[in-house]
Amino acid sequence: MATTIFSQAENMSSDALFRQKGSGYSAAIQLGLVKVTSVGEIDWVTVTKPVSTGVSAGFEMFRFDDALQATYPVFIRVDYASAGSVQALGLWFTVGVGHDGSGNLVGPSLAVMKLAPTSAITNGQTSLSYFSVANNYLNMFMNLGAASSLAATCGYFSIERTKDASGVDTAEGFLVMSTTTGAASSQWRQQVLFPTSGGTIETSIGCILPNVGTGANGSQVAIYPCFQSKGVFLNPGLNAFGYHHANITALVPISVTVYSGTHTYLPIGAAAEQFGVRSGPGGTSGSALLMRWE
């Protein structure tokens, strides 16, 4: 398991900056996942930046590296693209159970999930992208603190294996979620990939918080699991929880006991409120994202 923070202070105004940003994200992903060499993959030495919006400049293929990968593999194609602004880097994630060596996923796969900020980060203002990766999960939040228009620059992506009732990885499938550029819970995308079938998109984070109260009671502070569905709910994953951002200091990692194990989480803080973390009663006010950070 590893964590890293990728810092940027300039938008994507040149080929060099595109390469710097894209290769930076690639390196962060490879702290946990394994890059699979593919024909036609992006070349960080020669690639040029997209000249129009919503265009991929190239891709890389990654895979898990855990024991289950041998029998229940997952492959993640990441496209490095322009987003809503030609100077904003977008990341497109497409998840499947196999690939052809040329960048095409084969077998069951999910609809592409695009982190496509509508605006570029502000030159001179540091933006931080947080990565928490291991051989069996990827969890990232991009461009935090990038600009005054936070919701227009940030994005979140998570993938992990399904869990049993004890929180242990299972071979049933993969829990995938993302959100980007918006101030509503409807920006969230959830999908579950199964070895023999793709998933249906759930446009919600699946996290219910009370509308009244503070989320704290005595010495207890509540966090709220994100439920993903295969028609019925699956056991919650470990990558993301909701919480009341008034309860926990933002961006200071905390220890949380989940499924009887201690894990470290990064409270994203009020910034994540703009992403509609709360999908139950009460809208999004006061809710934020707790991101696995270890």
Add this chain to the structure above:
Amino acid sequence: MATFTANFSLTQTTDALFRTWGSAFAAAWAAFGWVQTGDTGQINWLTVTRPLASNTKMGYEIWRFNDALQATSPVFVRIDYGSGTATNYPRMWLTWGTGTDGAGNMNPGSLETITIGRGGQETTVRTAYFSGDTARGCFFTGLNVAAIAACFGFSVERTKDSAGADTGDGLLILFGEGPPSTNTTWYQYYYQLGVGSQGTERLLGVLCPSFGSGVTGGDTAIYPVWFGKGPFLPYGLNFFAFFSADITAMVTISVTVYGASHTYLPIPSMINGCVGAWALGVSLLMRYE
């Protein structure tokens, strides 16, 4: 534990009609096993007259739970019977607390003015379904009515521990009234005994997937109703949500909850939308035993 039905019309154009629906609810509290107190001034169902104006209380009763926890964590409820937004619209006000002064006044720290009542009337006799015991109660009215505006549901039970056993901490109170075109017509309260409520939750605390059938393999999902005490409390037993296509309405089923088998009545899909706009096709299971 008791289950029963009662037939009455939810209107009060005559004294007799007012007495009929009101006394039906009074009979329900007794059938649950609740105990009516000796507070002075309680309503007399033989002589009370109907309201002659809107939002008018015509009399009250005081009932209490009758379980083992009552000795240490007493629950009393004052129920006022009267009119809603129009003279002929029935309404009840329920005020929960830990005791009274013997003359119908609740002790300090009570949760007041929870109202149950339709913003309308139903002149046709309809069937209401009740279920309760000495420390809980729930009901639905108007389930055989084509228009959802004619139904309302209610639930009260003690808070639970992680094993589903009653605790003396407080009450989980839930009700919804027609016309329930959206989830926002439901109200939830966690009432801490003798202290008060965290506030009104104006949505059912139910999370359901927005796709799929609620069925996988041989399993059919039901979904708890969560009450907040800041964080969520262990869920209650009176109501669950389910996808109405999965279970035949009005045919009781057995469900294992907290490791024990309980009987539930699937409420018809006519209340679609009560539970959550994000979950069209969802209805409620009402504990029925």
